[in-house]
Amino acid sequence: MIGSFIFENLPCRVVFGSGxxxxxxxxxxxxxxxxxxxLTTPQQEAQGKSLGASLGPLYAGxxxxxxxxxxxxxxxxxxxxxxxxxxxxxVSLGGGSTTGLGKALALRTGVNQLCIPTTYAGxxxxxxxxxxxxxxxxxxxxxxxxxxxxIYDVDLTLTLPVSLAAxxxxxxxxxxxxxxxxxxxxxxxxxxxxxxxxALAGALPAIAARSDDREARTExxxxxxxxxVCLGTVxxxxxxxxCHTLGGTFDLPHAETxxxxxxxxxxxxxxxxxxxxxxxxxxxxxxxxxxxxxxxxKRLGAKTALRDVGMPESGIDRAADLAVxxxxxxxxxxxxxxxxxxxxxxxxxxxxxxxxxxx
Ligand code: NAD
Numbered sequence: 001m002i003g004s005f006i007f008e009n010l011p012c013r014v015v016f017g018s019g020x021x022x023x024x025x026x027x028x029x030x031x032x033x034x035x036x037x038x039l040t041t042p043q044q045e046a047q048g049k050s051l052g053a054s055l056g057p058l059y060a061g062x063x064x065x066x067x068x069x070x071x072x073x074x075x076x077x078x079x080x081x082x083x084x085x086x087x088x089x090x091v092s093l094g095g096g097s098t099t100g101l102g103k104a105l106a107l108r109t110g111v112n113q114l115c116i117p118t119t120y121a122g123x124x125x126x127x128x129x130x131x132x133x134x135x136x137x138x139x140x141x142x143x144x145x146x147x148x149x150x151i152y153d154v155d156l157t158l159t160l161p162v163s164l165a166a167x168x169x170x171x172x173x174x175x176x177x178x179x180x181x182x183x184x185x186x187x188x189x190x191x192x193x194x195x196x197x198x199a200l201a202g203a204l205p206a207i208a209a210r211s212d213d214r215e216a217r218t219e220x221x222x223x224x225x226x227x228x229v230c231l232g233t234v235x236x237x238x239x240x241x242x243c244h245t246l247g248g249t250f251d252l253p254h255a256e257t258x259x260x261x262x263x264x265x266x267x268x269x270x271x272x273x274x275x276x277x278x279x280x281x282x283x284x285x286x287x288x289x290x291x292x293x294x295x296x297x298k299r300l301g302a303k304t305a306l307r308d309v310g311m312p313e314s315g316i317d318r319a320a321d322l323a324v325x326x327x328x329x330x331x332x333x334x335x336x337x338x339x340x341x342x343x344x345x346x347x348x349x350x351x352x353x354x355x356x357x358x359x
């Protein structure tokens with residue numbers, strides 16, 4: 001039965017397909033841009049330069065210094081680059097790190113963004129930017145940082161290594177999983193969530209089997225878009241909080257941490273969210289949602305233990321303390337010892353189990 005709900009449609013123009021990068025110049029013009037600064041990571045600089053060449057007279061320059069966690073000092077240097085080339089819009093080409101830099105610039109200058117994602121992180125669909133200064137990560141939610149236009153070009157994702165496609169894809173699935181049991185869940189976002197999980201869970205094994213499977217790459221990017229919309233339109237819960245805490249405290253890699261933690265966080269919440277569990281099971285084609293997601297990660301060859309991505313065993317108790325420090329909404333109340341158990345299992349790479357309520 002459908003009850004009352006609020007659904008806020010975030011304004012963003014989406015151009016999706018193969019070869020859509022060729023639309024970049026027209027899309028910059030559509031935004032009224034006359035001088036575009038291209039943003040990339042150092043690894044994607046060459047790709048950024050060739051995009052710049054395709055922009056012709058609209059190309060103002062490139063800043064190839066985007067890096068993980070959007071450090072403030074990098075944003076300061078990018079602001080100087082913007083000023084030096086008199087840019088009036090930015091074109092970010094890359095994963096969540098590059099998108100984050102474009103958002104940080106928009107937050108400070110109000111500049112229009114054309115975003116061209118090349119991973120499945122989904123940041124391009126959210127009004128959220130996380131920034132770091134002196135090792136501390138803070139998150140800002142402001143519609144000013146939402147990119148005006150997004151070009152999804154499947155061709156750009158063909159170079160995404162299979163291992164990164166796997167973890168980035170499960171990172172996207174995590175947005176949709178938590179959207180299905182969000183406090184402000186609504187039937188429209190849930191439709192996108194289930195469809196996003198279905199598309200990615202089907203496509204990722206096909207990509208792992210043949211990395212140039214264009215049809216699977218298309219399905220995966222479509223799924224990532226839907227999952228990104230979920231992240232942008234409803235609030236997240238335990239899983240995202242845990243990953244944020246673990247990533248920030250132990251400097252763990254973003255997408256891999258999401259991949260390892262997701263089955264365990266879901267197993268924790270399972271008793272409180274039977275409808276979400278049923279929808280996730282249906283979307284991934286597995287009788288048990290958390291077990292099915294664990295199996296999926298293993299099948300994709302992804303790491304399944306936090307100890308294998310650099311978390312010390314001594315950090316388990318600290319992470320459990322931090323996870324319950326600042327109260328936040330979760331469908332199942334936060335129980336410190338049960339959360340410690342789930343972190344310990346994720347640390348060791350054990351399969352998820354429904355964690356018992358500790359009195
Ligand atoms: P990333 O952007 O850090 O990219 C990882 C590496 O892969 C980089 O070296 C990049 O250049 C390279 N790469 C990207 N696409 C490629 C491709 N198609 N082919 C070859 N190499 C490619 O990784 P990510 O997982 O996309 O983003 C993680 C960051 O995004 C984190 O800092 C996270 O906090 C942030 N994020 C933010 C939001 C939000 O809503 N604010 C949402 C999701 C993620």
